[in-house]
Amino acid sequence: MTFRSAFRPALFILALAPAILAAGEARSQWQISSQDGSSTLRVGFLAQPQGESLDVPGSPQSSRNLFLRRLRLIVGGEFDSRWSFFIDTDSPNLGKGTGQPEPEKSKNVGEIFLQDVVLTWSSDDAFKVDTGMLLVPVSHNTQQSAATLLTLDYGPYSCLHGDPTTSRMGRDYGVQLRGYPFRKHVEYRLGVFQGYRGEAAAEPFRLTGRLVWYPLEADTGFFYTGTILGAKRILAVGSSYDRQGEYRVASGDLFVDQPLFGGDGLTQQAALTHYDGRDFFPPSGGAPQLPEQGAWLMEAGYYSQAAKFGPFAQIARRNFKDPLTSDEGRAQVGLASWPLGHRLNFKLAAARLEQSGAPDRTQIVVQCQVFTF
Numbered sequence: 285m286t287f288r289s290a291f292r293p294a295l296f297i298l299a300l301a302p303a304i305l306a307a308g309e310a311r312s313q314w315q316i317s318s319q320d321g322s323s324t325l326r327v328g329f330l331a332q333p334q335g336e337s338l339d340v341p342g343s344p345q346s347s348r349n350l351f352l353r354r355l356r357l358i359v360g361g362e363f364d365s366r367w368s369f370f371i372d373t374d375s376p377n378l379g380k381g382t383g384q385p386e387p388e389k390s391k392n393v394g395e396i397f398l399q400d401v402v403l404t405w406s407s408d409d410a411f412k413v414d415t416g417m418l419l420v421p422v423s424h425n426t427q428q429s430a431a432t433l434l435t436l437d438y439g440p441y442s443c444l445h446g447d448p449t450t451s452r453m454g455r456d457y458g459v460q461l462r463g464y465p466f467r468k469h470v471e472y473r474l475g476v477f478q479g480y481r482g483e484a485a486a487e488p489f490r491l492t493g494r495l496v497w498y499p500l501e502a503d504t505g506f507f508y509t510g511t512i513l514g515a516k517r518i519l520a521v522g523s524s525y526d527r528q529g530e531y532r533v534a535s536g537d538l539f540v541d542q543p544l545f546g547g548d549g550l551t552q553q554a555a556l557t558h559y560d561g562r563d564f565f566p567p568s569g570g571a572p573q574l575p576e577q578g579a580w581l582m583e584a585g586y587y588s589q590a591a592k593f594g595p596f597a598q599i600a601r602r603n604f605k606d607p608l609t610s611d612e613g614r615a616q617v618g619l620a621s622w623p624l625g626h627r628l629n630f631k632l633a634a635a636r637l638e639q640s641g642a643p644d645r646t647q648i649v650v651q652c653q654v655f656t657f
Contacts, residue, residue, distance in 0.1 A: 287627070287629075302519075303381075314328065314657055321580045322364050322365055325361040325564040326357065326359065326657060328358040328654070329356060329357050330355070330372075330657075331354070331355050331356075331655075332352065332652070332653050333350075333547040334349075334350075335349070335649070336648070336649065336650075338618065338645060338646075338648075341645065344642070347383070349379075349380050349381050351379035351381075351391075351527065352377070352379060353377065353437075353651060354374060354376055355376075355378055355394075356374045356375075356430075357373045358655070359372070364571075366407070367403070367405055368406070369402065370400060370402040370405050371620060372399050372400050373398055373399055374397060374453070375396045377392050378393075379391050379392060379427025380392045384584065386654075398424065399452075400416075400417060400455065401417040402414055403415050403416050403419060410463045410464060410465040413460070413461060413462075413473075414459070414460040414462055414506060415460070416457070417456070418458060418460055419507070420445070420449075420455070420492050420536060421460075421473045421492060421494040422442075422443075422492065422524050422533055422641075423524055423535040425438055425553065425555055425581060426438070427494075427507065428509065428510045429510070430506065431626055431653070432509040432510045432512075433511075434510045434585045434596055435583055435598045438573070440600050441581070441602045441612075442557070443453075444559055444574060444579065445526060445574070447573065448531070448561055448564075448573040449477075449490060450479070450480055456477040456478055456479065457477060457478045458468070458478060458489075458490070459473035460473055460492075461474045461475070464502055467501065467641070468504060469502070470495070471494075471522075472493075472496075472498040472625055474492075474494075475491070475493070476489050477490040478490065480526045487528065487529060488528060491523065493524065494522060494527045496520050496523075497520070498518070500518060500519050501518050502599050507646070508539075511549070511587070512551075513549050514543045514544065515591075516543070517541065518541040518542055518654070519539075520588060521537075522536070523536045523537070524536050525536075530563060530564040531561050531565065532559075532562070532564035533558065534557070535557035535558070536555070537556070537622065538554045539552070539553045540596065543623055547589030548587055548589050551583075551585045552584045554580075555581045555582075556579075557580070558576075558577075559574055559577050559578075560574070560577075562576075576603070579600070579601070581597070581598070582600075584597055585620070587622065592621065594620055594622075595618065596619075596631075596633075597615075597616065597617045597618070598649075599614070599615045600613065610638075610640040610641050613638040613639075614636070616633050616647075617634060619631070619632050619633075627655050628655075629652070630651070630652050630653075631650070631651045631653075632649070632651075633649050634646065634649075635647040635649070
């Protein structure tokens, strides 16, 4: 597939965005409240239809797919002034080709599972307790909501801890203390999680900590936003540490969301993460599950309030300590149309995938997002 043939339908979809905007704003969220207003129940969903073309290694062909990148059903609300909850399901990559020749196995038929279960007790801004199936705060990028991402997806190397620790999409079971003291200029997260349980479930628990400094406004939700589209002025300087037994992950990150003149916005993010599974996890295929490596991520985007449109870019790479292991990298540039912000948007991107000792591959993706909650 050529760039021209791949971009033509994608640009047509992006061109529809102003017409959709002209049709009017989406309705408010679906919510039920008790008579006294102390309890609420909100219902929503996230759908991300996606089209993709990706070069096949060692072949002139490209794999092409039309599928649902994410399909989530969401419920949340408050029991009273101190208790809140958030629960959602997911069925990722629904309908995407598997590469298997058998007709009945050629597409992902989907599996619906619990994605998040977050129960939160709050004393005040300075002290909260989260428990359930939680996103583990290994970095700013891993703690972002999939519904508010700046680019098409998370960084490709942000959740390398997931499989070895038997997490699901970066989630693990546990309890976490969270708060925003000093007039919300500081954020802390201290969590104890299941992690890899091992034989007889006798392994030590997984311990994770995160500390963030907010000299300006703070991002105080359980999930971070990937971009606020010029609505708030946020500077977040954070660091995280994750360990279980001999396994270690340390990261540092910087997130900037800067409103500009006329309601425009500039979003930037950078992260550096060091992974080292050592010998804690059982080998997979005779090789360590998480060999020592460094990974970095950079992304940036501009939002025009007048056009509700803007470009974005993401660059990521991982380098292994073992010189015999092939390093990898990925660079992506794209355009986004935000007719209704995160509730309705369209994104088009082209990416270059690199691996030492292998030919580069090109990926072209167009995505629509519909979100309400």
